[in-house]
Amino acid sequence: MNPRIQQHFTDSIATKQRALEVLAEPIERAAQRMTQAIIEGHKILSCGNGGSAGDAQHFSSEMLNRFERERRGLPAIALSTDTSTLTSIANDYSYAQVFARQVRALGTPGDLLLGISTSGRSPNVVEAVDAAHEQGMHAIALTGRDGGALRERLTGADIEIRVPSEVTARLQEVHLLVIHCLCDLIDSQLFGEP
Numbered sequence: 001m002n003p004r005i006q007q008h009f010t011d012s013i014a015t016k017q018r019a020l021e022v023l024a025e026p027i028e029r030a031a032q033r034m035t036q037a038i039i040e041g042h043k044i045l046s047c048g049n050g051g052s053a054g055d056a057q058h059f060s061s062e063m064l065n066r067f068e069r070e071r072r073g074l075p076a077i078a079l080s081t082d083t084s085t086l087t088s089i090a091n092d093y094s095y096a097q098v099f100a101r102q103v104r105a106l107g108t109p110g111d112l113l114l115g116i117s118t119s120g121r122s123p124n125v126v127e128a129v130d131a132a133h134e135q136g137m138h139a140i141a142l143t144g145r146d147g148g149a150l151r152e153r154l155t156g157a158d159i160e161i162r163v164p165s166e167v168t169a170r171l172q173e174v175h176l177l178v179i180h181c182l183c184d185l186i187d188s189q190l191f192g193e194p
């Protein structure tokens, strides 16, 4: 067996095991908050860069379409998908504004922002959290490492789910697992046990 492959699997399993100990509680709180927001007629905006843009879209597609069961679509918008909007904001203002400007246009009080950054240092995700607060929204932050500037911008009403790792790939792997937990908990809270 190629030892590099074995190492990736071993590290990924160990990181997930470690994460379970510290993340079960904030994941449950985040899912409750998301469920409540949906019941009250609000929506969830999501954003991130690179692999985390993929995660933001993965989450919104499982909300809008479905996760594992047959059910109505749930309201969510990924802010990383519209290249005309992204390029025009980056071109006319700055890349740091690409999500914040969309949050200001689409976000209404009671909506939630799911901000995803393995380093917590992506300026556009940090700015999106500030914009969410301006709009009367709260944030759920999926982070890693020391949480970076993103962590510092969160208020007591926000929820941080910080994965205990320093490795981007491992952090992204756990972020996706967290997203699937959130989808499953939201579905079971809204529609009952399958």
Ligand SMILES: O=C(CO)[C@@H](O)[C@H](O)[C@H](O)[C@H](O)COP(=O)(O)O
Pocket: 049, 050, 051, 052, 116, 117, 118, 119, 120, 121, 122, 125, 168, 169, 172
């Ligand atoms: O997927 C990967 C690395 O595994 C990359 O695309 C990665 O997401 C990008 O470098 C991002 O720009 C990193 O941003 P962040 O997670 O630090 O906010």
Ligand SMILES: [Zn+2]
Pocket: 051, 169, 172
């Ligand atoms: Zn990646």
